[in-house]
Amino acid sequence: MRRRNNVPLLILFLLTTLFLANSQTKAGASDQLPAAPAASSQSPANPQSAPASAAPPPASTGQVAAPNASPNSAQNPDSSDSGVFVFRRQVEEVVLHATVIDDKQRIVTSLDKGDFNVYEDGHPQTITSFRHEDIPVAMGIVVDNSGSMREKRQKVNAAALNLVRSSNPNDEVFIVNFNDEYYLDQDFTSNINKLKEGLEKIEARGGTALYDAVVASADHLKKDAKLEKKVIFVVTDGEDNESAETLEQAVRRLQGENGPTVYAIGILEGEEHPKHAKRALQIMSERTGGIAFFPKTLDEVDAISRSVAHDIRSQYTIAYKPTTPKNQGGYRQVKVDARSRSYGKLTVRTKSGYYAGTEPASGAQ
DSSP states (O other), X not given: OOOOOOHHHHHHHHHHHHXXXXXXXXXXXXXXXXXXXXXXXXXXXXXXGSOTTOOOOOGGGOOOOOXXXXXXXXXXXXXXXSSOOOOOOOTTOEEEEEEEEOTTSOBOOOOOGGGEEEEETTEEEOEEEEEOXXXXXXXXXXXXXXXXXXXXXXXXXXXXXXXXXXXXXXXXXXXXXXXXXXXXXEEEEOOHHHHHHHHTOOOOOSOOOHXXXXXXXXXXXXXXXXXXXXXXEEEESSOOOSOSSOHHHHHHHHTBTTOOEEEEEEOOTTOSSHHHHHHXXXXXXXXXXXXXXOOSSGGGHHHHHHHHHHHHHTOEEEEEOOSSOGGGOSEEEEEEEEOOTTSXXXXXXXXXXXXXXXOOOOSOO
C-alpha cells in the first residue's frame, strides 16, 4: 500500500504553531498563574496531594467499607440515636451482630440504638457504635463429604450456591469439604462458578471430622478474612467421629474475640446417635448467635439456606467498650435486650459470650 506524502502539511503546521506561541507570549503570563495550584491539587499522579480533611460520605447513604478494606477501618459514629450509625471498630471495643425476633418469629429491622441494652457479666454497658445495614461478610461454607452424604450432595450443593446468590454480592466465601480430613477446595471468592467447582470436589468416603473442619475454618476466617463480619455455614448428616478437637475445644475457638456466627443444618434421618449430633450443632450455633436447623426432608435444605441469607442481611451491628478491660482476659457472658413500644416481646439472638484477648491458633493441620 502506498503512503501519503505529508511533508507540505508538516511545514504548514510548524509555521502555525510558532505564530500562535508568539501571540500568547505577548498576551502576558498573568492569565495562566491561577490555574497552576488547581492543577497540582487534582493531579492523579500524586494521590498524597488530596486534602486530608476531605469530608466522608454522609451516614444516610448506607455506604460501607470496600471488601478489601482493613477489618478495623471505618468511620466514627455520628451523634444521632435514631438513624443509621456509621461504624468504627476500636481495638478495645466488643462488636456484636444481633438478630431481633418478635413473638411471631418474624425478624424486626426497624429498631434504634435506644431500644437496646447490652450487659457483660450482668453489668450494663454503654453502646459506643450502632448501625443496621446489610454489610458484606466473610463466610466459610463447610460441607460434610463423608460416605453417607453421597446421595445428598447434589441438593446440598444447590442450596449452598443459593445461599451465596441470596447474600450480599460483596461477600467473600470459601469452601471446605470434610470427611475424616478437611480440605480447602476454594479460597475466598465471590465468583459463583468457582464456588460451584469447589462444592463439586466430592470424594464421599470415610468418617466425620466436623469439629476439626469447623475449627480450621474459624482460624482461616480469623487469619485471612478481609471483612470483619464472619459466618460459618455448616451442613452435616452425622455425629463427629474422627476429630482431634473436642466439642468444647471447638466452641472455645468459635467464641474467641470477633469469632464467627455459626449456622448449621443437620440432616439426621437415620443417624445412629441423632441426639448427640443435634446437641453439638445446637451448642455451636446458639453460643455464637446463629441457628441450627434439622429438616425432616432433604428438600427443605434450599429454603433454609435462603432464610439464613435473610437472617445475616437483617442483623444489627452493636459495639461497646467493656467496663472490665479486655486485657484482663477471661470469658465474658454477653446479653442483649431490646424493647420497643411498637412491638410486644422481642428476642435478641447474638453470641452468648466471648474470650477476651487473643486466642491461640489451632493445632490442627
